[in-house]
Amino acid sequence: MMIFDELDVKDVDTMAQRLLGCELRRTLQDGYIIGGAIVEVEAYDQTDAASHSFRGITKRTKIMFGPSGYSYVYFTYGMHYCMNIVVGPEGYGAAVLIRALQLTEGVEFARENRPPKLADEQLANGPAKLCQALLINKELNGHDLRKPPLELIGASEVSAGLIVNTTRIGISQEKDRLRRFYIKGNSYVSKL
DNA sequence: TAAAAGATCCGCT
DNA sequence: GCGGATCTTTTAA
Numbered sequence: 001m002m003i004f005d006e007l008d009v010k011d012v013d014t015m016a017q018r019l020l021g022c023e024l025r026r027t028l029q030d031g032y033i034i035g036g037a038i039v040e041v042e043a044y045d046q047t048d049a050a051s052h053s054f055r056g057i058t059k060r061t062k063i064m065f066g067p068s069g070y071s072y073v074y075f076t077y078g079m080h081y082c083m084n085i086v087v088g089p090e091g092y093g094a095a096v097l098i099r100a101l102q103l104t105e106g107v108e109f110a111r112e113n114r115p116p117k118l119a120d121e122q123l124a125n126g127p128a129k130l131c132q133a134l135l136i137n138k139e140l141n142g143h144d145l146r147k148p149p150l151e152l153i154g155a156s157e158v159s160a161g162l163i164v165n166t167t168r169i170g171i172s173q174e175k176d177r178l179r180r181f182y183i184k185g186n187s188y189v190s191k192l
Numbered sequence: 193t194a195a196a197a198g199a200t201c202c203g204c205t
Numbered sequence: 206g207c208g209g210a211t212c213t214t215t216t217a218a
Contacts, residue, residue: 025197042199044199045198051199052199052214055215055216058214058215059214059215060213060215061213061214073201074199074213074214075212075213075214076198076199076200076212076213076214077197077200077201077210077211077212077213078198078210078211078212079200079201079210079211079212080200080211082199082200088204097199099199111210115201115202126200126201127199127200128199128200128201129200129201132201169198169199170198170199170200171198172196172197172198172200185196193217193218194216194217194218195215195216195217195218196214196215196216196217197214197215197216198211198212198213198215200210201209201210202208202209202210203207203208203209204206204207204208204209205206205207205215
């Protein structure tokens with residue numbers, strides 16, 4: 001059973017938790033690879049006022065309404081990219097924001113893309129930080145995550161007891177909804 | 193056409 | 206802890 005066969009469920013919260021522990025792997029032009037485990041995520045869907053898909057399909061959000069298993073990369077604050085994995089059936093605007101990675105492969109290459117003198121934990125402990133570390137930009141918006149240069153690789157399910165469920169970060173609407181999930185005690189998470 | 197807000201990060205105090 | 210950087214997308218007029 002591939003992880004991609006599981007993505008079509010409408011329950012984004014369940015899918016967000018399912019994506020914890022899965023791997024994200026970036027293949028660079030010269031063949032170098034940067035990869036790591038997903039340790040922090042947030043759920044967004046069209047019923048949620050905090051979601052880009054809440055107001056329907058636009059040029060930017062159409063990816064969220066497309067088929068699951070694709071990347072939704074958007075630009076924000078004039079200088080940052082954030083990356084999501086589109087989930088849910090086609091026509092349902094939903095995605096899971098990837099907020100932090102525990103890098104396991106190509107750490108030295110990721111480091112070159114980030115400010116100097118950072119601890120390993122700080123290379124990808126934030127949605128825009130991990131995009132910097134893996135060189136993810138708008139070129140990868142709408143990319144099929146089943147293949148390089150950016151792949152999602154399934155892993156066994158993380159048990160509920162090891163997952164913390166809390167409020168999302170950096171939003172102004174629906175602040176109180178518990179749609180952020182991270183692996184308990186993991187030092188690579190952006191904010192405990 | 194204009195204006196405001198934004199799923200953030202970093203450096204300085 | 207605070208503010209600046211910096212520009213796309215969306216919405217309203």
